[in-house]
Amino acid sequence: MVWKRTISSKALEKAKFAPVKVEDKVIFIAKINDTFYGIDAVCTHARCILTQLDEEKMTVRCPCHYAVFDLRTGNMLEPPYVAPDAPKEKLGLKTYQVRDNNGWIEVDV
Secondary structure: OOEEEEEEHHHHHHHOEEEEEEOOEEEEEEEEOOEEEEEEOEOOOOOOEOOEEEOOOOEEEOOOOOOEEEOOOOOEEEOOOOOOOOOHHHOOOOEEOEEEEOOEEEEEO
16 A cells, blocks of 8 residues: 545545546545545546536546546446447546545545
């Protein structure tokens, strides 16, 4: 395990989610009901940064072509509207462990 510090807990609390740069990756971090989630923030379709969180459905949506990913598993649930036949099972995103460590959000990369 290699834990990397990202943003302050206060900043995440205020924003609810944040795409953050960790080494050579951008990771979408969210806190929902006291649980942290981390998922690759770059959509597998057109490389857009994920920015739309649905807390009730536990999903994140790409703002470019509206692909939807499960925040817990990284699985693509809905393909981009411009590619309705995209192979969802091959276009998922990697997930990461996230924790709060003394006021800082860390990601296990």
